[in-house]
Amino acid sequence: MKINGVQHRSVQVDPENNTDVLIFDQTKLPFSLETLRLTECAQVAHATTSMQVRGAPLIGAVAAYGLALALRVDSENTAMERDAAMLAATRPTAVNLRWAIDRMLAKLRPLTPEDRVAAAYAEAARICDEDVAQNEAIGRHGLDLIEKIEKKKNKSGRINILTHCNAGWIATVDWGTALAPIYMAHDAGYDVHVWVDETRPRNQGAALTAWELGSHGVPHTVIVDNAGGHLMQHGMADLVIVGTDRVTARGDVANKIGTYLKALAARDNDVPFWVALPSTTIDWSVNDGVREIPIEERSGLEVTNVTGQTADGRIETVRITPRESAAANPAFDVTPARLVTGLITERGRCAASAAGLRSLFPEKAGR
Numbered sequence: 001m002k003i004n005g006v007q008h009r010s011v012q013v014d015p016e017n018n019t020d021v022l023i024f025d026q027t028k029l030p031f032s033l034e035t036l037r038l039t040e041c042a043q044v045a046h047a048t049t050s051m052q053v054r055g056a057p058l059i060g061a062v063a064a065y066g067l068a069l070a071l072r073v074d075s076e077n078t079a080m081e082r083d084a085a086m087l088a089a090t091r092p093t094a095v096n097l098r099w100a101i102d103r104m105l106a107k108l109r110p111l112t113p114e115d116r117v118a119a120a121y122a123e124a125a126r127i128c129d130e131d132v133a134q135n136e137a138i139g140r141h142g143l144d145l146i147e148k149i150e151k152k153k154n155k156s157g158r159i160n161i162l163t164h165c166n167a168g169w170i171a172t173v174d175w176g177t178a179l180a181p182i183y184m185a186h187d188a189g190y191d192v193h194v195w196v197d198e199t200r201p202r203n204q205g206a207a208l209t210a211w212e213l214g215s216h217g218v219p220h221t222v223i224v225d226n227a228g229g230h231l232m233q234h235g236m237a238d239l240v241i242v243g244t245d246r247v248t249a250r251g252d253v254a255n256k257i258g259t260y261l262k263a264l265a266a267r268d269n270d271v272p273f274w275v276a277l278p279s280t281t282i283d284w285s286v287n288d289g290v291r292e293i294p295i296e297e298r299s300g301l302e303v304t305n306v307t308g309q310t311a312d313g314r315i316e317t318v319r320i321t322p323r324e325s326a327a328a329n330p331a332f333d334v335t336p337a338r339l340v341t342g343l344i345t346e347r348g349r350c351a352a353s354a355a356g357l358r359s360l361f362p363e364k365a366g367r
């Protein structure tokens with residue numbers, strides 16, 4: 001994505017040494033865009049758990065490079081399997097992470113240790129390029145949906161789209177999933193406006209989505225997480241588009257905590273609720289998302305404390321709850337397929353159902 005005329009990707013290998021991995025430190029946004037240099041596998045793991053890097057497709061792509069960095073130190077079987085398992089365990093919900101590591105291992109296991117480093121960098125680069133192409137295709141299929149909604153509205157005013165969390169270019173290698181159609185609609189001259197859920201506790205909407213949309217000139221308004229239902233009741237949202245961390249074979253959708261409540265409100269108010277995803281986010285091995293998808297439980301400190309910028313530019317973290325209050329922090333929830341209007345994938349749109357997914361991915365049938 002271009003910022004101030006400069007093209008960026010969320011992850012790249014340093015062109016100066018063709019070795020180090022460069023990401024943006026997402027914990028610093030929206031206040032500064034800082035590049036973080038990753039030179040060791042352990043740094044990749046730390047960046048992922050601390051959410052310096054985040055977003056389902058991106059943590060998969062960065063973990064692939066993490067394995068390449070690990071192999072530079074030791075490319076024998078035992079070390080490779082150990083480091084791969086360590087990277088795959090950094091976050092439990094987004095299936096893209098496991099998918100990327102499995103794909104890397106499938107490529108690397110048959111090779112001799114000497115051949116593995118170069119092959120790992122090449123395979124990680126392919127994963128990144130494919131992610132960009134998939135997200136661009138999602139953008140086109142989602143743009144078509146936005147165009148249809150605009151026609152239905154009889155071109156009467158702006159199209160209001162609500163989104164939750166951050167599923168933009170910073171959460172992928174480029175373009176984003178939920179935001180790709182929005183960028184394309186904006187670039188095509190449609191009058192789109194985005195309601196941005198702040199997305200407590202880590203505020204990915206307020207910090208990242210708002211920053212992304214603002215950098216691209218897309219009109220948007222940040223709202224508290226509890227405002228969406230009210231806006232939908234008053235006809236102020238034409239469409240919801242969210243990303244996802246894992247979609248099951250029958251179309252259940254895991255995404256950032258609070259997504260399920262948005263889907264319920266959307267259903268009650270006849271607002272279409274769409275989920276955008278690359279096929280790398282589909283877990284063909286599970287059906288019942290509520291029971292089978294592991295939900296990451298993060299530190300209660302993310303709930304009890306908030307971080308922001310003071311008037312004089314300092315970044316400060318303050319506590320907002322009584323010291324003695326306990327806090328629970330499930331990071332994701334599952335929206336059952338019956339509440340999802342449809343899925344936007346790189347191969348087109350489909351119903352959130354086993355039949356819908358099979359129609360687009362027939363080669364996966366029966367898995």
Ligand code: MRU
Pocket residue numbers: 054055056057094164165166167168171172176177178204242243244245255256331
């Ligand atoms: O905990 P996060 O910030 O990694 O959660 C991210 C989300 O829930 C996104 O919506 C999802 O990964 C899709 S990103 C294209």
